[in-house]
Amino acid sequence: MTIIDFVILGATLAFIVIYGSLKSKKNNNVNDFIKGGNTAEWWTVGLSVMATQASAVTFLSTPGQAFHDGMGFVQFYFGLPLAMIVICLVFIPIYHRLKVYTAYEYLESRFDLKTRTLTALLFLIQRSLACGITIYAPSIILSAILGWNLFYLNIIIGVLVIIYTVTGGTKAVNVTQKQQMAVILIGLVVAFIMIYSDLPQDITFNKAMKIAGANDKLNVLDFSFSFDNRYTFWSGIIGGSFLALSYFGTDQSQVQRYLSARSLKESQMGLIFNAILKVPLQFFILLIGIMVFVFYQFNHSPINFNPAAKTAVENSEYATEFNQLEKNLIVIQDQKNILAKEFAEEHSKSEMNAFKDELKLLNEREFELRDQAKDVIKQVDEKIETNDKDYVFIHFILNNLPKGLVGLLLAVILSAAMSSTASELNALASTTTIDLYKRNSSIKLSDRHFLNATKLFTLGWGVFAIIIACTANLFDNLIQLVNIIGSIFYGNVLGIFLLAFFIKFVSSRSVFIAAIITQAIVIFGYSQDWMPYLWLNLFGCGLVISIAIVLEILNKKS
Template identity: 40%
Template sequence: MHWINWLVVVAYLAWVVGDGIRRSRGATNLEGYFLAGRSLPWWAVGLSVMATQLSAITLIGTTGQGATDGLRFVQFYFGLPIAMVILGVTIVPFLMNARVYTAYEYLERRFNPATRSLTSFLFLLSRGMSCGTIIAAPAVVFTAVLGIPLWMSIGLIGIPTVLYTVIGGVGAVTWADVKQMFVIVAAVAAMLVVIVVQLPLPLDDALRLAGATGRLTTFDFSFNLTNTYTFWSGIIGGTFLMLSYFGADQSQVQRYLAAKSVDEARSSLLMSAYWKIQLQAMILLLGVGIFLFYVFKPMPLLFNPVQDRAARAAAPGAFAALDARYAAVTDERRQAADSRDAAAFAAADRAVNAVRTEALATAQDALGQPTRDVNYIIPRFVIDYLPVGLAGLFLAAILAAAMSSIAAELNSLATATTVDFYQRWVNPAATDPQSLRVGKLSTMFWGLFACIVATQAATLGSLIEVVNRFGSFFYGSILGVFLLAMIPRARGVGAFVGLLAGMSVVAAVAFGAPQVSFLWHNVIGAGTVVVVGLVLSLRPAR
């Protein structure tokens, strides 16, 4: 990679880390470290909330999703505005007025210590795994750029981020997120311009070709529990997922708990409700643009360069035959695109996908490891085709997004560990210095845990799907407990047993009926917790 690109990366990281350390100097007590003294303005909190989602996973996984599957993924977010409005009038004022550090403290006041601890434990487990996926995203880029092993890339990203998080607090993380948002949007917009300028067809003709392959299909009104990306799964399952994520996940709750007031916390969520879908659509369009770009440029048979080299060395004859067929079908697709024949283009694209699928299967058999390479599509494009400087900007955006998101996740994990377990069960009389020391040690532990998860997450397919699969396994049941908390007749025993029942039912569906889309796990978990919790709460005491 050109030295100018590395200069851009180093300069940006130095700016973000330096400013984060400067802002961390005021975080000398527990409230300052974990909640920034409850003093952050709504717009900074709002940008930080969006930045957590517009992470390296979004830039890598979502663009890859757009390139291979099109815009259907945007339906995943259709429930977001609904969820934000509901949270603004329910959970946000509850938690803000309770003056808590974690969302789970409120559950002890409403129910009992057991419910608080179990819910917090499930958060720690789910968010720890999701944090590993966030680390895996930029590790994929480094593996492709530098040709080093995945575990080494994970260490290069995870170790400095853990150290930075230990030094800083949530205030430093939030202001880093604000910078990150502007850099990401600028990088994505610049890349879209580069792609459009280099397309040999007028934009409307190019989009018509993309539409012929189904990549511009945005709405699917079919009702099918096995299909993740439909209007109904987004509106129903997505609403439950977003309610749980923003209302019961400490990594997000901690953001608006740091706001100045209830109104400012509400405004920060409404900001995300208004802008998130448009931003997500723009990133998916970047993926569609990369697909169109590769119609007219040489397209790799396998996007992961490390696995590509290894697979060719292991099965040279098979890949020689595949290369010949691939050259023929990609040339056929190019000719159909030049002639603007949408039907022929769609048929040729299916042929291209068939050869790529066969190549991935051949590589998997030869190497004995998963070879889904959707997460390598945009890194390969950036390395091979982006101009000097812009490639550096994109890599800086990925690194900054990853470090900021990882720091936020680790900070929330440390907060829950310290407040919900250390202060509650180990040392209720802990001083601020003692609690801060435990918080920093917790950050290191969860950083190590996330790095271990990251080594596996990178091989599980689209990272944007992986992180939401992890979350959906837990989120619905956690949300169900908070829904019970707002029902006056609900009791502690109902909430605790309901939570166990919700997790059990979700596990049974996830492993016993894997064809059911993970988005519906949120509805199933929340519904089970509420029903079981209310039934047990209404039983007369003996």
């Protein structure tokens, strides 16, 4: 990191915070603070929805996911466009007709207060945990790579978001997310261009893709039905659809984005805009990871991208063994460099197949060495994170990009963290105020009181998120962790909403009991590793609907 990198990083973040605070400081009532005065255009809604989902986890973890496992992760998003259509046709018209502040208000009109409160609490639990992760994700990576203090990084990111979210509410979130998405998209394009320009001069994009394809990195579709494969076409189109329905249709952090639109049509157009662009955007982010993989066919890479792991081993009795693995890796990488260049040239079909097989074998040996290195690291200290997927992209940024661009890419990561965190804090505060505090208040209080209460709750949830971030532990892969947290709760919540929308004979009592039973079963099932987390959404949704119907039938018979 050079001075110019720090200047670019600091100026970008300062501009976002100051601009968001000044542009939206006039909030005269709760409607202005929670729904932004219903002034958002469709493209603002679309970008805000996209920015809310595209946290720093997306830009840290997804390229690393592609580096290790290829393009298959994009299947996770296949169900999103289908879910958007359903939400536009079913969810949004109901929310707009009832003029609700939160999604959970509708549940009281359909069922009762306790069902509304339970669903709101389920949202508050999972979203507050996820909010802490969105702060923690960039902090843990940047602290490990740059040597910055993790505790202070968590606080700095959290405080920056709290400043403009408390000041401006939903309008501040919407306004800043447009700037953040601009920084993110520019940064991603620049990163792709720089990776491509750093490849050997005679390696064209087609040749780069040929090298990636030879190592099975371009296998997008997996039509198997095996639960052993986490990301398949079926888990994406079915499980992904239910996850997207739950997240975009019932999660207040997303519902609040399109409830701030000028009209029903603007809300729907914003979601369709997101449906069209989201899958290509994720494909492009994964492609960046593939390009990083190709780059390291011609350049040396560390045996483990987490610098903390290497430091720990070098100061242990296993240093000699670890150093030997590193030497073996260098030999393989030198062989790959020669072979990759040969593979990219024109040869006969039989020669190409031979080059392909040999290159693939070398990469398999490389990843075997990486696994052996992980075993050595675990022997040193089991608490050290050995899964280095989240460190791959940031390692490339810091070691291969020129001055200034490092600051820009770090601004991308922190902007993404701030955009998601702001939406989450905004939604947590709105739900707390509207669904819990205001609804259960026995005294008639002024609109100004609830406006101030919402700001206070925003501050409180911000502090809580920082505490979660400061006490979190790195998981297998950060992007998976966020989705797992959601999947544990989302299916149940979606099932409650579907019961409300379509199954009119089921009473509130049956739904309430079914929801509690379902949540207990899903949590237990995940702890026992019954199925990949993507299927938990379908499982939880189907389970709560089935139990509620059975309870209602039994109740009527008795």
